[in-house]
Amino acid sequence: MTAKTMLLSCVFAATATHSFAQVADVQQYWTSASESKAMNVIADAFKAKGGTWIDSPSADYDSTIAAATSRIVGGEPPSAVLMTPNGAMLxxxxGGILRSLNDLRDAEGWQASLAPLIYERVTVDGDMVxxxxxxxxxxxIWYNTAIFDEVGIEEPTTIDELFAAADAIQGASYTAFAVGGEPWQELYILTDMILSLGGPAYWNEIMVERDDAALQDPLLVTAFEYFRKVSDYVDAGSTGRSWNQTTNIVITQEAAMQFMGDWAKGEFLAAGQTPGKEFGCFLMPSDKPAYAAVTDVFVFPEIDDDEQIAGQDLLARTVMDPEIEVQVAAVKGSVPARTDVDLSGLDICATRGAQAxxxxxxxxASTYDALPGDLNGQLIDMAxxxxxxxxxTAEEGAAALRDVLAD
Incomplete structure (x- = not known):
């Protein structure tokens, strides 16, 4: 063996060893049945590519951010943190804590593959973070098709039709709206009403621009009136109930409908149900259709460990793999973030979401994505x-919302 051959063999061996030691320590909070399946899709694909996966789960979003922050301050940052692109990410x-992914973005062509709204949400000052x-x-809104069929109602196309359906369902001795007791669930109902009445343009005026004139619009009072009306149809067991437990009472035909993001679909799927068969879906009815996007993201803290840096690279490429995106969407209920993936295998609900x-x-951008963390928290408390x-009163509610959002 020549000296040159020996050198090349050593370089190859070192590179192979380095590749094998690609480590990802992931701080995350996907713990429900569907969420766990989705995270396992990513973890299994990462391990299949030669990576070593270290799972660091937390109970919820806030606990994840607190744990990740503590680890970063303590000098032992995780490789990746699950979060949403809100004020905490900003x-x-x-603060210079997050790694710029511009090198991978440019090498892989990721910017062109993402919807403009989504790319905007994952970018800070020109850096993909x-x-x-x-x-x-x-x-x-998710619904039990057996109840709809029994009562003889179809998917509502207006707010008035939605409450007419609720009256018919309640008259048939079913709970019309399944609502849980977590404060953010209550906010979602309110924002559903605002979006339905005002549409995307108005939403951007009050949630993104926080325009004073728009915040004075009387439609906010109407939104609070509808928000209050929903409580007339809620079961007595609502207090303190988690979102996925609430989804379950629609699955088991105790309640007809639930206001909830499409992560709820994953719970129906985990229960062995099929979209368009045992359960159905529709975006909040309106003559100004809207899609209030919530984006789940991984961020990558700056890190010194070579194995974890290599793990970050491998995890990034795994997450952005078009096939992995489709597999995650299939079990979690989401829509792929990439616009260049094959959507032909998506179910009726995912197809509606992708089209919207x-x-x-x-x-x-939903409230979680549009507002800084402190304002989002205040909005939840207000709701x-x-x-x-x-x-x-509805007037007092609208005034309280203005107090939170006014610049």
């Missing part, structure tokens, strides 16, 4: 205050 990026795992919308996301002017205080 703070981390502006996050990778989308999939896109949800939080303004879906691709329609110009329909997709908007819960209104929901739990029957003496609070």
């Amino acid at each position: 703070d981390l990026a502006e 996050a990778l989308p795992l999939g896109v949800h919308a939080d303004n879906w 996301l691709a329609t110009p002017g329909v997709a908007v 819960t205050q209104f929901w739990t205080d029957p003496d609070m």
Whole structure:
């Protein structure tokens, strides 16, 4: 063996060893049945490519951010953190804590493969700092088809038809709306009403631009009136119930409908049900259709360990693999973030979502994506205050919302 051959053999061996030691320590909060399946899709694909996966689960989003922050401050950052592209991500990026993915973006052509709204959400000051795992919308309504068939109703196309359906369902001794007791669930109902009444253009005025004149529009009072009306159809077991437990009472035919993002679809699928058969879906009815996008992302903290840097690269390419995106969407209920994937195998609900996301002017950033973390928290508190205080008027609710959002 020549000296040159020996050198090349050593380089190859070192590269192979380095590739094998690609480690990803992932701080994440996907713990429901469908969420766990989705994370396993990513983990299994990562391991199949030679990576070593270290799972660091937390109970929920806030716990994940707290744990990741503590680890970063302590000098032992995770390789990747699951989050949404909101104020917390912006703070981390502006603090120089997150790795820029521009090199991978340019090498792989990722910018061109993403819908403009999604690319905007994962970019800070020109740097791509996050990778989308999939896109949800939080303004879906899920329903039990057996109850709809028994009562003789079809998918509503207006808010008035929605409440007419609720009256018919309640008259048949079913719970019309399954609502859980987590405060963010209550906010989603309110924002559904605002989006339905105002449409995407108005939504952007109050949630993105936070325009004072738009916040004075009387349609906000009407939205709070509808929000209050929903409580007339809710079962007594609502208090304290989680979102997935709430989905289950639609699955088991105890309730007819649920206001919830399309992660709920994953729970129906995990229960062995089929879209368009045992359950159905429609975006909140409106003459101004909207798709309130919620994006799940991985961010990658700056890190010194070579094995974890290599693991970040491998995980990034795994997440952005078109086939993996479709597989994640299939079990979690999301829509692929990439616009160049094969959508032919998507179910009826995912197809509706993908079509809405691709329609110009329909997709908007949900409150979680549009607002800084502190404002989002204040908005949740405000919605819960209104929901739990029957003496609070719709006018007072609209005023409270203005107080939160006004610049």
